[in-house]
Amino acid sequence: MQILRYNLLGLLVAISFNVTSQSLYNDGALLSISSDAVLSVNESFLNKGQVLNSGKIEIRQHWMNLGNYQSTGEVALTGSELQHVSLNEYVVGKLTIDGGDKAIQGDLVITESLNLVHGKLNAGSDFKVILETNATIIGGSEEAYIIGELELTSGTDRYYPIGNEQWFLPVWYTETSDARSISFKVNQGKISQVPNDTIKWIHDAYFWEMESSESVSGYLKLEYKELAPVDQTIDDLVLLQAEEHNGVLTILNTEQGSETLSEGILLSENKSQGSVFGIGKRQTIQSSGELNVRNLVTPNGDNQNDFLFIENIEEIANPSVLIIDRTGKTVFESDAYNNTTNRFEGFDSKGRVLGTGTYYYIVKEGDRTKASGFLELIR
Structure with missing residues (x-):
């Protein structure tokens, strides 16, 4: 059955078979979906009435619930573009994330299952996803994970398919109490x-x-x-x-x-x-022989770690030092490092100030590497 941009007003609508709607606006009706039915909404679904979902609702654009939503069934967010979820009560029984990314605008509570198929579920910095006792997470991968806080309320072996905008960085946590x-x-x-x-x-x-x-x-x-x-x-x-x-x-x-x-x-x-x-x-100490690299540089003029001090550098003939930033770019190079007139003080080879961060150093004698490791530059 095909329904185009249908508005439900003051009605009792019972769906017991598969129905497709271009968009759906429920303005006060009681919408009941039976366990064998699928309601597919190709655009946005705005509910200001009451929804009793025992089946499945597929939504491909935004989902806004300003009314009452009760469910033993499933909601599947399957749009390929960013979908926003804004709910009066952020409690969902079964939720499937597929297609593109989703953004929630409140704490989202899952009572039965969260199925991560494709796309990131973004809770931002202000909200979180909460799985109630005995609720389960299905999936989780480079292509489907949660950005933001994920709270699990039960289990001794817990899996957190989380990450940030760039990377999937999951956590497994084993604790004696569930x-x-x-x-x-x-x-x-x-x-x-x-x-x-x-x-x-x-x-x-x-x-x-x-x-x-x-x-x-x-x-x-x-x-x-x-x-x-x-x-x-x-x-x-x-x-x-x-x-x-x-x-x-x-x-x-x-x-x-x-x-x-x-x-x-x-x-x-x-x-x-x-x-x-x-x-x-x-x-x-990553060194060869007697070299000792003090790998903290704080160039603030207090005579404490103002430069990269390399103990016994004078024992090396023609010592050279390379400083590399975290992108792999060489920012400092010296062919006659001596801890006095030719040393690294937090500037690049052209005299420009380098920012606070982690860098990588290499100390060489000719073509031979004598020491290498990380240094911390703090301003």
């Missing part, structure tokens, strides 16, 4: 600004944040993307935790689940105690 509400989201930036004596480098693109209804302690497994430079080993790559953003960092002993630095999985060997998590590298 009765606590625990949420994860991905934030931009780094978990903390300054490495400590045991941590020499912190990934600065994103970190994970956890919230819970009470104190929790569990095992983490997370997937990371885009660590640069990608040609380095992951031997000293670690999972970091802190009690709060920019708090004191500690290392969760980790096992690597990948052999490349560009992407892979990190597993925590110990239970986490923090609420924010990131990726870093252990503080080790």
Whole structure:
């Protein structure tokens, strides 16, 4: 049955077979969809009445509910363009995300199942997706995940198919109790600004944040993307935790689940105690012979770490130093580095100021690399 731009006004409409509507505006009617029926709306669906959905509603543009929606059935958002979801009560039994991206404008509660087929479900920074007790998540991939906060209210082995605008960065969390509400989201930036004596480098693109209804302690497994430079080993790559953003960092002993630095999985060997998590590298001296590179540069004139100090650089004949930014571009190069008149003070080779961030250094003797690693420039 084909209905074009149909308005329902003051009626009881019972749908017991498949119906297609170009657009649908329910202005006060009671719309009942039986368990065997599918209502397909090719454009937007605006409900200001009452909907009893025991079957399936497919919507290809926007879904606005200003009335009452009750469901034991399914809503499938299948449009290829961005779909906005604005609901009076953000409680849905079964929801399928397919086609393109979706944006919600309030906390979305799923009581039965969330099926992620294709497209990103974006909750933004102000809202979250909540799965009630015993509700399940189906799917989750590079092509289908949640941007924003995802809260799970039950389960001992929990899967969070989350990420940001660029990357799919899922989290698996194992906790002994299944009765606590625990949420994860991905934030931009780094978990903390300054490495400590045991941590020499912190990934600065994103970190994970956890919230819970009470104190929790569990095992983490997370997937990371885009660590640069990608040609380095992951031997000293670690999972970091802190009690709060920019708090004191500690290392969760980790096992690597990948052999490349560009992407892979990190597993925590110990239970986490923090609420924010990131990726870093252990503080080790990457050198040959007696070289010791102090890899923190804070050029503020206090005579503390004002330049990149390389201990025993004078022992190398014709030492050269390269500084590379996170895009792989060489920003500083010196053919006669000496810690005095020819040294790195936070400027590029043309004297331009370099911004705060993580850089990569290489110390060479002729064509031979003597030391390499990450340095942190903080202004």
